[in-house]
Amino acid sequence: MTDATYNSETTSALLYLNGISVSFDGFRALNELSFVIEPGEMRAIIGPNGAGKTTMMDVITGKTRPDTGDVFFEQGKYDLSTLDETEIATLGIGRKFQKPTVFEMHTVEDNLQLALKNDRGVKATLFWKSSPEQEARIDEVLETVRLKALRHRVAGSLSHGQKQWLEIAMLLAQDPKLLLVDEPVAGMTDVETMQTAELLREINRTKSVVVVEHDMAFVRELGVKVTCLHEGSVLAEGSIDQVSANDRVVEVYLGR
Amino acid sequence: QDTIKVGVLHSLSGTMAISETTLKDTVLFMIDEQNKKGGINGKKLEAVVVDPASNWPLFAEKARELIAKDKVAVVFGCWTSVSRKSVLPVFKELNSILFYPVQYEGEESERNVFYTGAAPNQQAIPAVDYLMSKDGGDVKRWVLAGTDYVYPRTTNKILEAYLKSKGVAESDIMVNYTPFGHADWQTIVSDIKKFGSAGKKTAVVSTINGDANVPFYKELGNQGIKATDIPVVAFSVGEEELAGLDTKPLVGHLAAWNYFQSVKDPANAKFIKDWQTYTKNPKRVTNDPMEATVIGFNMWVKAVQKVGTTDADKVIDALPGIEAPNLTGGMSKMLPNHHITKPVLVGEIRGDGQLDVVWQTKGLVPGDAWTDYLPGSKDLEADWVTLKCGNYNTVTKKCGGSGS
Amino acid sequence: MPGVVINMRGLFDRIAVLILFAVLIVVGASGAATSALAGPYEEALPGFVADSFSDTATAIDQAAASGSALAAPLLQALKDQRLQFSAAEKKVLIKAPDGKFIDAATGQPFAGTVPADLSNVRLNNRLRNVLDAALGSLTLMAADPNKRYDAAQSVFKSRDAATLPALEKALAAEQNARVKAAMMQAKAAIAIISADAPAADKIAAIAVVRDRGDQDAMALLQTIPANAPPDVLAAVTEAKANIERNLALWATVQNLWYGLSLGSVLLLAAIGLAITFGVMGVINMAHGEMVMLGAYTTFVVQEVIRTRYPGLFDYSLTIALPLAFIVSGTVGIAIERSVIRFLYGRPLETLLATWGISLVLQQAVRAAFGPTNKEVGNPSWMSGAFDFGGILITYNRLWIIVFTGIVFVALLGMLRFTRLGLEMRAVTQNRSMAAAVGIRTARIDALTFGLGSGIAGIAGVALSQIDNVSPNLGQGYIIDSFMVVVFGGVGNLWGTLVGALTLGIANKFLEPFAGAVLAKIAILVFIILFIQKRPRGMFALKGRAIEA
Amino acid sequence: MLEVSKIDLYYGAAQALRGVSLTAEPGKVTCVLGRNGVGKSSLLRALVGQRPVKNGAILFEGKDITKLSTVERARGGIAYVPQGREIFPLLTVQENLETGFAPLARADRKVPDDVFTLFPVLKSMLGRRGGDLSGGQQQQLAIGRALTMRPRLLLLDEPTEGIQPSIIKDIGRAISYLRSLGNMAIILVEQYLDFAQELGDHLVVMDRGAIVYQSDKVNLDEGALHRAMAI
Amino acid sequence: MQAHPLIRMLDRGSTIFLVLLGAFAIAIPVLNLLVPATSSLHVSTYLVALLGKYICYGLLALSIDLIWGYVGILSLGHGAFFALGGYAMGMYLMRQIGTRGVYADPILPDFMVFLNWKELPFFWYGFQNFGYAMFMVLFVPGLLAFVFGWFAFRSRVTGVYLSIITQALTYALLLGFFRNNFGFGGNNGLTDFKDILGFNVQADGTRNALLVISCLMLAICFLICRAIVTSKFGKVLVAIRDAEARTRFMGYRVESYKLFVFTVSACMAGVAGALYVPQVGIINPSEFAPGNSIEAVIWVAVGGRGTLIGAVLGAFVVNYTKTFFTTGLLAPYWLFVLGGLFIGTTLFLPRGIVGTWTHWRAGVKEKSEARRSAEAEDGAIPTTGSPSTQPGAAE
């Protein structure tokens, strides 16, 4: 599935996955997957369990090396498949994991402090001093995710959902160019789900977002282009209505 | 103060406990015997036992504790050379007395230390002489196998020089070192076998230490290297080590010491009996470092009796010239160099774990602190009586080593 | 030198000896001896009561030369240290294996009272050599082919020309191919060193020796002087090259074998740790002490057998194995129940606690058994060695390899295919969830730790056969065991297997030229570098599963 | 069948459950709803015994199980599908399912066919390590494992989290099916209101560690429910 | 909300610790040198030497706690850095002996003379210079740690794998230094020192000075550690300890962080070793023994991992126990005591002495706050306290 219209020199895409294949012990989790995210775009990714959505994020963030294919970032400036996690993160790609992962021994506040956009070098952190703007930013983020009351709680003692929120907050504090959000509303109430959609749309004003979700109401609420993955490649792409009308999508994913 | 305190500085735990615990028991036994005789100069002896735990800096700490805190009159202790080196500065600083009962590499004579174990000329060189003799098998080719540390290294250096002086070619000497506790001897034993099948009578001189011996001999036995083919003469294997072995396959291999339990002598028989009674173990064996401890202890007792005090300086000055019976029928004497005279015996391993004397020196051999076979030491002499120096240079006529 | 004495004997004498010896074999088996010839044999006997090595040497030669039928049993008794003498009564007695005494002078059971000062006629190595040579020529026609083989080998070594006639006669009568070959080689050896043998004979002999192809053959060829005839020298050169090639080949096989053997020891020592550390995640510093307990169990079993049931000695290991498993296993369970179980989820604390346990166990054993080595013997089936092509295979190593293999397969099977194995793995992967599906986690934890400890215990049984049994035994294996488990990849039994064998073989290939110390250092450096390449060991588990 | 009366649960000094009382009946589904961090999971942990309760009692089939260990409760017929799935990562799918045999007699040790009918993916992945499965697949495996135990009380903590819509429907059908068997009591913790309303015979809403609203499905007051949820 | 760095560094515990350490450093020399030996207040030179040794152990423990407690790097080979620092100092002290050695060779140390060495190996050059030797005390351990860490952390060797290769490292060094050919005196090591900077190493004054310097170094290193762990850098370290991968995804270059602290820690261990050698009078390869490194880790665990003060305290407690019980009647049984101490600590003081204390204090505070907030009726769960299931840091 090589697409002639794109190559690393001419693409205007923010993120360009080109013919990515990943297999584990012979099992193909991603199969010649290609797709494009334009600058400023928000994209929803859906697809059956095991379709390869998380693996795709792993590839983008450098956790998993693709067997074949390239991942270009920022109009082809960087080939992510040759960079490591830290370099990729430094380029401005932030991620929320499917299983919430926060720094359990740190307080909520410290989690955010670590996430704040700052110089991440050894020297900088050794001699770092907090500034009022940064304090304000932390307050703001905490406000957004409604964790203000838990500011000094140790993150390990949060409930599952609270950790989800904290992770979203960390992503916000990190202020990346591209956000990869894996199942943000899992375990949230309907009201919260809608609030999250609202939040993401808000973020999308300035940043690009890739969001993976199974909650169709949420995806619909986002109102963005939807890609449905299946068995490691794109099965359908388009508006939520188009995609959910697709027979194959209904068959393998939505069910009748 | 109505007792005389005696420090016992032997490891009771860690790797060296295996050898040193017996020496602690020996000192306690000697103290017990002495107290039965009424102590010394009317005072009872009291042991102060510490456990330096096979940890060399701990030896120094414990030595200091014994001397400074417990105010012992004398210390019996140490096995490895490094432990002795570690406590040396302490004994010098606090001016106390150490009796060191183990065969060692020599190259040392300190005012505060009395060496009752063998110097290389009291063990290694006579053993090699024996092997080169008709009775010893007319050995022409030599394997010097040892654990990789100072005592074997030095002993082997001396032996190499000695053998070469006797016309042995470089190619007829094989030197091999193994780490402490080496357990897999397959390759080395097979190499020895190979080296020994070059058509010349070959022998192994083993300075392999403690723990490594059992697997070494087991492998030797299993690979069928018999004493008649390639005899092994060991300097660190005695009755105590053999007690952990089935010696039947090893019959005829040799050890060179200054004492064997099997030596037929009334003094020895009595000693063994008393020792076994004391330890309540009729099978408890005796060995060479024990004998060295006994001799040292008796010499110290005599010296204290002679000067009537335990004052270190007086006792140190009194010791040279003191004689005490060894357990093989002779009378050992403390020499001005703080080493003693000893007979050298070569024994063959028997099926019952004892050793049979097959050869011995005519008289007693005086211990030589500085070997005659190494260039750095051949001009050195130790004499604490007239020269008052442990490293007098006979060429420059100065105390304080060779200079250069 | 024995050869000189025998040399001077007439041919007749020697044949007479052989005939008489043959008779002896037939008759002597029943214990009855033919009456002695008066003369040299009797004259030899006083030499044994002098308690002097040189007198004994002369006496041996005289006895061997005497032609008396009593000579062979006498010499055999001397060799077995059953020949005793009384200096006071000037008597030489043979102590029969059943403890009865035989008068050496008559060969008849000794009737009088046994003298009080009886002691063994002492030997030294020179005498043993003399004795071997004498006995060698006397046993070339023994009924037992192994004896004849040994006799031929001893002639090969002594290369004593005087044996030649006996050898030729024995050769003519020999049926057994192996013995025959050995005798041919012995004959060739004599021909090679003989000064007057014709060149053609020598060349033929060199060919025979070449085919023997071992170190001894090489040694023999070394003795041929450089001034030998050119065609002989050419044959020697060719033979030497041939043997060298052969030896080089076998040297590789030997290294492999040694490596395999060392590897299996490492594996055996590590395999219990692969359970307690690899599977359970307990940094088990007391693992070595579990091995030690197994070794001490073997010692105790052998002590009991030695004092009570000496006949069972060959079964001592078979008895010790289950007992060691139980002893170490029980101690393991006790440790798990009393300490480790409070530490799940805090793996690093287990380091602290098990280190403490290891100190306590070591000192407890030291207090109970004393600090010195304990003697653990090899049963007969684990002693000695046999030749396999150009290498020597010792039985104890062979059995340890076999045994290790069995333990490994059994353990693997148990973990893979039994319910207990499944529950063990489940519990160690997620203790609280295992409880939630109804697995009795406490029991499984105890059993798992007990199993790992028990296996360490049986490793101790095997290690007691090649190493010290002392309180320090465990310390010698703990570091290597951790290296093996980690190098292979924690949590993977196959990794432990391959890791142990790799390290064993690598070590043995390095040792011959680097020496034991540097080889060991090289292996450690290799492990450090290897872990850089594969940060989770050789058989690393991959994928998300491990991060979960 | 299950009667929970006035239980309190603490994490250290922090109280997570405050006097919670609840019942569950065979053939009925009790749905527990509530925002993040209100104590839903804590309630289930108390029921399976992973966390001790400070006050109150739990009666299961007439027996007081408050003091029993997790193992004993599991063996007594309580199965648990935890939030976060908690599958055994290094065991294969097959083996993960087999861990559920623990409470069963030897003769019953077979994975029920229902499991594969409900979750066909599992059948095709029997040899794969559980930890390698995708999130949703793991969720299915966790439910399958619980069903293998043939429980009489099934506790499900947000089982639809991370699951594709068609399988959520399947799970819904599965729960209905299990309910229809009539011998199993089910407690379902859920955030997904539609799903809960569809399945729950009895609905419970929690807030700050206490139950703030409960009602049978038949007399459910939607308004009150939403209000309770939105506090 | 952020306090001044200095205030963060010097919380109450740290201040108390430093004050005590200072008092100790003043009191001991005074009581040794100025109080007459007959007074019951007199501190014997034996005790001075002993305490000096403990301080060095305390510093070693501190260096281990920095990496183990805060980054989760369990080094089972830290004794190697300690020993290397010790050897560097030992080499200086050897060169100071000059012609006072038994062979009176002005250049060659005794062990070289009697093994027939003809000239000084190149790596011994310069060690007669104190400044150079002190540089090497930091440089050698630091360089080794840097090179080792550079490879290991880049290759992402973590957890037990890292622990075991550090053990392999120290074990390999042990074997190497054992070898006489290595040029460091083989098994006997370096000993029989005479002077340090012209002062007799055995003089009481020198001993006291060394004790004071050791205390000073401990204080300085303690402050460095505190500065590191209370900075944002320290928070990154803890983040790495708890979720290394996550930290990477956040853009932190984990290996640089680890490398930095690992090297700093190795240098501290080197300093500890360098101060230790003149006080005990010998350095030999047994300091590289893996068991020593494990034991040092155990001091930290006993005192309380991740508390810094605890590490120092643990070193004191364990070593004092050892000193106390290896003498007299109990000598054959002291291992039972020590083993029992280790087992008892894990069971009854699971966070170590200091850790358990602070946890208990926090618990008390949390409870009272919980009560207060419950009374205030907000129902919100109190703000301090840690999760009840500890994540398994560093594996």
Ligand SMILES: Nc1ncnc2c1ncn2[C@@H]1O[C@H](COP(=O)(O)OP(=O)(O)OP(=O)(O)O)[C@@H](O)[C@H]1O
């Ligand atoms: N390390 C691995 N080893 C083996 N199989 C793997 C591995 N990682 C992922 N897989 C398989 O790859 C497939 C894709 O997994 P992935 O997690 O990307 O799915 P997903 O689309 O995120 O699913 P979900 O919606 O359930 O989270 C799955 O079938 C999974 O089992």
Ligand SMILES: Nc1ncnc2c1ncn2[C@@H]1O[C@H](COP(=O)(O)OP(=O)(O)OP(=O)(O)O)[C@@H](O)[C@H]1O
């Ligand atoms: N291990 C723990 N230690 C301390 N506090 C905890 C722990 N687990 C949960 N809590 C706290 O207890 C409260 C209830 O948590 P619980 O997990 O029961 O919530 P929940 O209702 O299941 O939430 P969610 O919908 O997010 O899963 C929360 O405030 C949480 O922060």
Ligand SMILES: NC(N)=O
């Ligand atoms: N002196 C010895 N044997 O180390």
Ligand SMILES: [Mg+2]
């Ligand atoms: Mg996913």
Ligand SMILES: [Mg+2]
């Ligand atoms: Mg929950």
